[in-house]
Amino acid sequence: MTDGARTATRRGSRPEQVATHCPYCALQCGMVLSATGDGVEVGARDFPTNRGGLCQKGWTAADLLDHPDRLTTPLLRDRPGGELRLATWDEALDRVAAGVQDVQHRHGPDAVAVFGGGGLTNEKAYALGRFARVTLRTRHIDYNGRWCMSSAAAAGNRAFGIDRGLPFPLADLGRADTLLLVGANPAETMPPLMRHVTDLRERGGRLIVVDPRATATARQADLHLQPLPGTDLAVANALLHIALTEGWLDRAYVAERTTGFDEVRRTVAGYWPAEVERLSGVPVADLYATARALATVDRAVILTARGAEQHAKGVDTVTAFINLALALGLPGRPGSGYGCLTGQGNGQGGREHGQKADQLPGYRRIDDPAAREHVAGVWGVDPDALPGPGVPAYQLLDALGTPSGARALLVFGSNPVVSAPRAARVESRLRALDLLVVADFVRSETAELADVVLPVAQWAEEDGTMTNLEGRVLRRRALREPPAGVRTELEILAALAGRLTDGAPLPTDPREVFAELGRASAGGPADYAGITWDRIDADTGVFWPCPDRDGPDTPRLFADRFPTPDGRARFHAVTHRPAAEPVCADYPLHFTTGRVLAQYQSGAQTRRVAALRRAAPGGFVELHPDLAARLGVTEGAPVRVVSRRGELRAPARLSTAIRPDTVFAPFHWPGAQRANSVTNDALDPVSGMPEFKICAVRVEPA
Numbered sequence: 001m002t003d004g005a006r007t008a009t010r011r012g013s014r015p016e017q018v019a020t021h022c023p024y025c026a027l028q029c030g031m032v033l034s035a036t037g038d039g040v041e042v043g044a045r046d047f048p049t050n051r052g053g054l055c056q057k058g059w060t061a062a063d064l065l066d067h068p069d070r071l072t073t074p075l076l077r078d079r080p081g082g083e084l085r086l087a088t089w090d091e092a093l094d095r096v097a098a099g100v101q102d103v104q105h106r107h108g109p110d111a112v113a114v115f116g117g118g119g120l121t122n123e124k125a126y127a128l129g130r131f132a133r134v135t136l137r138t139r140h141i142d143y144n145g146r147w148c149m150s151s152a153a154a155a156g157n158r159a160f161g162i163d164r165g166l167p168f169p170l171a172d173l174g175r176a177d178t179l180l181l182v183g184a185n186p187a188e189t190m191p192p193l194m195r196h197v198t199d200l201r202e203r204g205g206r207l208i209v210v211d212p213r214a215t216a217t218a219r220q221a222d223l224h225l226q227p228l229p230g231t232d233l234a235v236a237n238a239l240l241h242i243a244l245t246e247g248w249l250d251r252a253y254v255a256e257r258t259t260g261f262d263e264v265r266r267t268v269a270g271y272w273p274a275e276v277e278r279l280s281g282v283p284v285a286d287l288y289a290t291a292r293a294l295a296t297v298d299r300a301v302i303l304t305a306r307g308a309e310q311h312a313k314g315v316d317t318v319t320a321f322i323n324l325a326l327a328l329g330l331p332g333r334p335g336s337g338y339g340c341l342t343g344q345g346n347g348q349g350g351r352e353h354g355q356k357a358d359q360l361p362g363y364r365r366i367d368d369p370a371a372r373e374h375v376a377g378v379w380g381v382d383p384d385a386l387p388g389p390g391v392p393a394y395q396l397l398d399a400l401g402t403p404s405g406a407r408a409l410l411v412f413g414s415n416p417v418v419s420a421p422r423a424a425r426v427e428s429r430l431r432a433l434d435l436l437v438v439a440d441f442v443r444s445e446t447a448e449l450a451d452v453v454l455p456v457a458q459w460a461e462e463d464g465t466m467t468n469l470e471g472r473v474l475r476r477r478a479l480r481e482p483p484a485g486v487r488t489e490l491e492i493l494a495a496l497a498g499r500l501t502d503g504a505p506l507p508t509d510p511r512e513v514f515a516e517l518g519r520a521s522a523g524g525p526a527d528y529a530g531i532t533w534d535r536i537d538a539d540t541g542v543f544w545p546c547p548d549r550d551g552p553d554t555p556r557l558f559a560d561r562f563p564t565p566d567g568r569a570r571f572h573a574v575t576h577r578p579a580a581e582p583v584c585a586d587y588p589l590h591f592t593t594g595r596v597l598a599q600y601q602s603g604a605q606t607r608r609v610a611a612l613r614r615a616a617p618g619g620f621v622e623l624h625p626d627l628a629a630r631l632g633v634t635e636g637a638p639v640r641v642v643s644r645r646g647e648l649r650a651p652a653r654l655s656t657a658i659r660p661d662t663v664f665a666p667f668h669w670p671g672a673q674r675a676n677s678v679t680n681d682a683l684d685p686v687s688g689m690p691e692f693k694i695c696a697v698r699v700e701p702a
C-alpha cells in the first residue's frame with residue numbers, strides 16, 4: 001500500500017485499512033492498520049526510515065486500543081485526598097474551567113501552567129500553544145521535549161541558525177564511509193534504523209560508537225570508545241586537536257563557510273590526547289583511529305543522542321561535536337554532516353510550533369516583536385496581549401504550588417511522576433497544586449495525582465501530522481472513531497476555550513488547524529506554509545522548510561549556505577567541566593540512565609502491553625561483575641542505588657558491558673524502581689536540560 005493510497009479523514013466513512021505511522025518514537029516507522037472483527041492489526045509498511053521493519057513496540061502498539069486500562073470516561077476528585085470517581089464531560093470541563101478561573105482570579109494569568117509532550121501531533125502541539133497564550137494568557141507553557149531535544153536544539157541554533165535534528169534524509173547514513181554515534185543506542189531505541197547502518201557496513205563503511213556501555217549498538221561497531229559518563233566534550237575536543245595537528249582540517253571550508261574558528265583552535269590546542277585519555281578512559285590510539293576515520297574519508301556523519309546531550313553541559317558537548325564536524329567540512333557536504341537523533345514521535349514538530357516556553361509557531365521567538373505581530377495577526381489578537389517567555393520544564397514543575405510558581409497545571413502527553421529528574425520532589429510539587437488536570441488514555445502515575453483526568457483519543461483514532469527525526473512531515477491517519485466517551489485534544493481545548501472566553505472558538509478539525517499552523521509558521525525558521533495534507537499524501541512526506549505551495553521542500557540543508565545572518569556556520573569554543581555532582585567517599589560511583597528495547601519512556605503505555613511486559617518485566621541495575629564482587633552482590637540480588645536525593649531498589653544485572661566505575665538503570669518503571677528518584681536536577685544553563693545521564697551514587701545490597 002502506498003503512502004497516499006488511502007486516507008481517512010471524514011468521520012463516518014472509515015476504511016478497513018490505513019497507511020499510517022507508529023505511535024512511539026521519532027523514526028515514525030510506516031505501518032498499515034487493518035480493522036479485524038475484534039480489533040486492529042498492525043502490519044509493517046515500507047517507508048524510507050524503516051524500510052519495512054518495525055520493532056516490538058510497533059508490532060504491539062494496537063494492544064492498547066481496546067485495553068481494559070483504557071479510559072473512556074472523565075475522572076474527577078471531589079476533595080483533596082478523596083478517590084477519583086467517574087464523571088460526565090460537562091462536570092469535568094466545568095470543574096477545569098472553574099478551577100482555572102478561580103486560580104487566575106486569585107493569582108493572575110501566570111498561575112495556570114501547561115505541560116505538553118513531544119508525542120502530540122503538530123496540530124495538537126500548535127493548538128496547545130495557542131490555547132496557553134490566547135485563552136489562558138499564561139506565559140507558563142513548556143513540555144517534555146525539554147528533557148529530550150533541548151541541548152541539541154540550542155547547539156544547532158547557535159551553530160547553524162536552525163534546529164532540524166537530521167539535516168539530511170536518514171538513508172544518507174547508508175552511503176557514509178564513517179558513522180560516529182555518540183551516546184546513541186539505536187539498536188534498542190530505533191531498531192529499524194540499523195538497516196541503514198547495515199548498508200553502510202556492507203559497503204565497507206565503519207561504525208564507531210561512543211558509550212560507557214557495550215550496548216547492542218556498540219557490539220556492532222568497528223570501534224567502541226567507552227568513556228566515563230560526562231566526558232564526551234573532552235573527547236570531541238581531543239578529536240579536533242588531533243585533526244588539527246595531523247593537518248586533516250578542511251581549510252577552504254573553514255575559511256569560506258564558517259566564523260569563529262580561531263578561538264576554537266586555541267582552545268582545543270590544550271586538549272592533549274594523553275590527558276583526555278586520563279580523564280575519559282578512552283585510549284589515545286582509539287582517539288587517533290576515530291579522528292582518522294572521520295577526517296580521511298569522503299563521507300562522514302557524526303550523530304549525537306541523549307547519552308551526550310542529557311548533561312548540565314549538554315549544549316556545549318553537542319557544540320564540541322559540531323565544531324569537529326565543521327572543522328572537517330562535513331555539514332552541507334553530500335553524504336556527510338552532523339545530526340542529532342530526535343527521540344519522541346513528534347519530538348521535532350513538537351518543538352517547532354509553540355509548546356516551548358520561549359517560542360511561537362514556526363520556531364519563532366516569543367520575545368521578537370515582529371514574530372509576535374505576525375502570529376498575533378493569525379490569531380486575531382493584539383500582539384501586546386500575548387504573554388512573554390516562560391521558564392523551562394524543570395523550573396516550571398519545581399516552582400508549582402510555591403509563591404513564585406503556578407497553582408494549576410494542565411498536562412497533555414507526559415508522565416513526569418516517572419520521567420522528571422529528581423522525581424520525588426516533582427511529585428511533591430504536583431501534590432501541592434490547587435488543580436492538576438491530566439489528559440491521557442490511561443491512568444498514568446501522574447494521572448493518579450490529578451483532580452481531573454480527561455480521556456483522549458489514541459493514534460489510530462485521530463488524523464494529523466507528525467514531523468519525524470529527518471524533519472519530514474508525515475500523515476497520521478485514523479482507522480476508526482475513538483470509543484464512546486473519548487474526545488480528542490482539539491475538542492477538549494475548544495470546549496475549554498468556549499467556557500473560558502467569549503472569543504472565536506478554536507477549530508476542532510485537524511486539517512483546518514494544520515492550515516492555520518501553516519499561516520502562523522510562514523516566514524519563520526520552521527516554515528510549513530507550503531505544506532498541505534494532500535501534498536504529504538501524494539509522496540513520502542514533505543521536508544520543512546517548505547514556504548511555497550508550488551515550490552520545493554528541503555530534504556537536505558546547508559548545501560550552499562547556513563540560515564544565519566551572514567550565511568556562515570558559527571564555531572563556539574567550549575571547554576570540559578566535571579559533572580554537577582562529583583563522586584566522593586559516600587557516593588563513589590557514577591550513575592547513568594537510559595532505555596531498553598521493549599519499554600517506552602515512563603512506561604505508561606508499554607508496561608500495559610503483555611508481550612512487552614514479558615520481554616522487559618521490571619527495572620534492574622546494571623553493574624560490572626568486579627564491582628558486584630566488591631559489594632557482595634550476585635546476579636538477580638536486590639540492590640539499592642542511593643544518591644543525595646533518594647534511592648531506587650531493583651535486582652542487580654551483572655554485565656561486563658559496563659565500566660566498573662559506573663552503574664546503569666533504565667527509567668521506565670515507577671515506585672521503588674524509579675530511576676528518577678536518584679537522578680540529579682542540575683540543569684544546563686542554556687537549554688534547561690537536566691543531568692539525567694550522570695550523578696554520584698553508592699550501591700548496597702538491599
Ligand SMILES: Nc1nc2c(c(=O)[nH]1)N[C@H]1C(S)=C(S)[C@@H](COP(=O)(O)OP(=O)(O)OC[C@H]3O[C@@H](n4cnc5c(=O)[nH]c(N)nc54)[C@H](O)[C@@H]3O)O[C@H]1N2
Binds near residue numbers: 184190
Ligand atoms: N525502546 C525505546 N526506544 C525509544 C525510547 C524508549 O523509551 N524506549 N524513547 C525514544 C526517545 S524519546 C528518545 S529521546 C530516544 C533516546 O535514544 P538514545 O539516546 O539512543 O537512548 P538512551 O538509552 O537514553 O541513551 C543512549 C546511550 O547513552 C549512553 N550514555 C549514558 N551516559 C553517557 C555519556 O555520558 N556519554 C555517552 N556518550 N553515552 C552515555 C547509555 O549507556 C545509552 O546506551 O529513544 C527513543 N526510542
Ligand SMILES: Nc1nc2c(c(=O)[nH]1)N[C@H]1C(S)=C(S)[C@@H](COP(=O)(O)OP(=O)(O)OC[C@H]3O[C@@H](n4cnc5c(=O)[nH]c(N)nc54)[C@H](O)[C@@H]3O)O[C@H]1N2
Binds near residue numbers: 119413415
Ligand atoms: N532518568 C531519565 N529520565 C528521563 C530520560 C532519561 O534518559 N533518563 N529521558 C527523558 C526523555 S528523552 C523524555 S522524551 C522523557 C519522556 O517522558 P514522558 O514525558 O513521561 O513520556 P511518556 O512516557 O511518553 O509520557 C507520555 C504520557 O502521555 C500519554 N500520551 C501518549 N500520547 C498522548 C497523546 O497524544 N495525548 C495525550 N494527552 N496523552 C498522550 C501516555 O499514555 C503517557 O502517559 O523522559 C525523560 N526522562
Ligand code: SF4
Binds near residue numbers: 022056058192
Ligand atoms: S522503531 Fe520507533 S517508530 Fe519504529 S516501530 Fe519501534 S517504536 Fe515504532
Ligand SMILES: [Mo]
Binds near residue numbers: 147148149343344
Ligand atoms: Mo526523548
